[in-house]
Amino acid sequence: MSKLRVVLAGLGVRGRHWAEVLVRSPRCEIVAYADPNPEAVARAQAQYGQHPAFASAEEALNALPAVDALILANPPIGREKQLSAACARKVPVLVEKPLALSVNEAATLVKMAESAGIPLMVGLNFRYLGVTLETMRLLRDGVVGKAEFGRFTYERYRDGNRPDLNKYPLTMDQPMLWEQSIHHFDLMRYVYGQEPVLVQAQTWNPSWSMYESDTNVAALFTFDGGMVANYQGTWQSGWAEPRFEWRTDCTNGILSQQHQFGELHYARHNDPALTPVTLPPHEQWITETAGLLDAFTRSLLDGAPLQCSGRDHLMSLAMVEACAVSSRESRSVQIASVLPSDDGIHDHIL
Ligand SMILES: NC(=O)c1ccc[n+]([C@@H]2O[C@H](COP(=O)([O-])OP(=O)(O)OC[C@H]3O[C@@H](n4cnc5c(N)ncnc54)[C@H](O)[C@@H]3O)[C@@H](O)[C@H]2O)c1
Missing domain, CATH: 3.40.50.720 (NAD(P)-binding Rossmann-like Domain)
Incomplete structure (x- = not known):
């Protein structure tokens, strides 16, 4: 063929x-x-x-x-x-x-x-972005040591009525979580190479939101290798100018990605300033x-082995669903508790 x-x-x-x-x-x-x-x-x-x-x-x-x-x-x-x-x-x-x-x-x-x-x-x-691959390389090479905790911030004013944007998120349940945070949660699993264990989350909708359901997500995840990640995402930022930072604190410094498609920096523990990392040329979305x-x-x-398999995706979806449950029931949720228990999904995440 x-x-x-x-x-x-x-x-x-x-x-x-x-x-x-x-x-x-x-x-x-x-x-x-x-x-x-x-x-x-x-x-x-x-x-x-x-x-x-x-x-x-x-x-x-x-x-x-x-x-x-x-x-x-x-x-x-x-x-x-x-x-x-x-x-x-x-x-x-x-x-x-x-x-x-x-x-x-x-x-x-x-x-x-x-x-x-x-x-x-x-x-x-987003797994295939130059910035994602370079972040993984820096972690693998131990340039700033071993990752221990992270803070993922995504702030956007997404005008759901804009003619060039899809309309179903306006009326669906938890649009931020299912449509947007899914990418971010998947990236955390992929880049840290750890599986999520526990989450405490709250979701809510600001008074000015045009979405029927929640556009704000705050979540604290614990992963099986000890990583702890603090997530805050919104589609209804009070400021139309988007902001992004994914910072990872490591045993000998930090990594900081400052745009969802690029802008990677690192600093070793006593560096006075961030060092920019050169990334390959990139055409957004393409x-x-x-x-x-x-x-x-x-x-x-x-x-070649299949990447991003449907089965692997179930764990990222479980992070989404566990956030919704945690917020609704005001409690910490074990990620495994929202996965079906009858078909070995727990044992076969790729
Ligand atoms: N990976 C990314 O970065 C990314 C970015 C944007 C959207 N998405 C995803 O892509 C999907 C579509 O989102 P979108 O923004 O393009 O939505 P959209 O509303 O702009 O477009 C959806 C299109 O699908 C058509 N459609 C509806 N039912 C269909 C069916 N049964 N068979 C074939 N076509 C059908 C609609 O007529 C419409 O043209 C969603 O799952 C969304 O989350 C992914």
């Missing part, structure tokens, strides 16, 4: 990143679009090439004889239909985060893919999504 023949389903904000990356990829080609919205289809046809278009991924998979992969960039609501169509046709799937809006539903989808023997990868593009696609392609075409 020279190129992966890909059906791209969901042609909104994220689907257009995917279309751009697929068009540039030497190892993939779009063979069909799927989206119930004719305007979204027309825009994709005009920008990314003319291809057969269908109202759903299921229709596309039923109609086309030769499909090697399905990329699902539709909202995370009711993805079972698309996934079962892919399972029936044995088509590997790369699905946008969050896989589903509950750990139980996500676990059902993971089991469905595993029973069918199809690879299921989740779109955790370079790291291309890295994700490359990992998917290498898994399907070259037999």
Whole structure:
């Protein structure tokens, strides 16, 4: 097989990143679009090439004889239909985060893919940023020693009514946690190389929020290697100017990432100032999504191990759900307590 023949389903904000990356990829080609919205289809046809278009991924998979992969960039609501169509046709799937809006539903989808023997990868593009990989290298090389505690701050005024942004977060439960914090929680697991054990969290919604449910999250996580991370995220910052800092305190200094796509610094214990770290060139939303696609392609075409598997994703989703439970019930929550206990998920996180 020279190129992966890909059906791209969901042609909104994220689907257009995917279309751009697929068009540039030497190892993939779009063979069909799927989206119930004719305007979204027309825009994709005009920008990314003319291809057969269908109202759903299921229709596309039923109609086309030769499909090697399905990329699902539709909202995370009711993805079972698309996934079962892919399972029936044995088509590997790369699905946008969050896989589903509950750990139980996500676990059902993971089991469905595993029973069918199809690879299921989740779109955790931030793992493929130069800044993420460089942070991991600095930690691995012990440049500032061993990580012991962290503070992750993400402050953004996300105008949910902006015409170019998706609308379902306005009415969903816990939009910040499921749509945004999921990336941050996944990054903590990935970069620290530890699994979460316990969380104490509170979520709330400021008086000016246009979202029906909570856009503020404060959480204190404990990990199994002893790491403790303090998280604060908001989509309804009082200031429209975004702010980001992910600081990790280590035995001999700190690492500080000051932009969600870059700006990495470190300081050793007695340094008077931060030292900037050189990062590779980056095109926002494209370079790291291309890295994700490359990992998917290498898994399907070259037999490389699957990264960001659906099963691995369950632990990051469990962090999200445990925060919601902790806030609702005003108590600390063991992360394992929100994972289904009947299928070995605890033992098989990759
Ligand atoms: N990884 C990232 O950095 C990132 C960034 C943005 C969004 N996302 C994720 O991408 C997904 C989509 O978000 P978005 O911002 O593009 O939303 P959006 O609302 O802008 O677009 C969703 C598109 O999916 C279409 N759609 C709805 N149901 C469909 C179905 N059954 N089959 C095919 N298409 C369908 C809609 O018509 C719409 O065009 C979400 O899971 C979101 O969390 C990820």
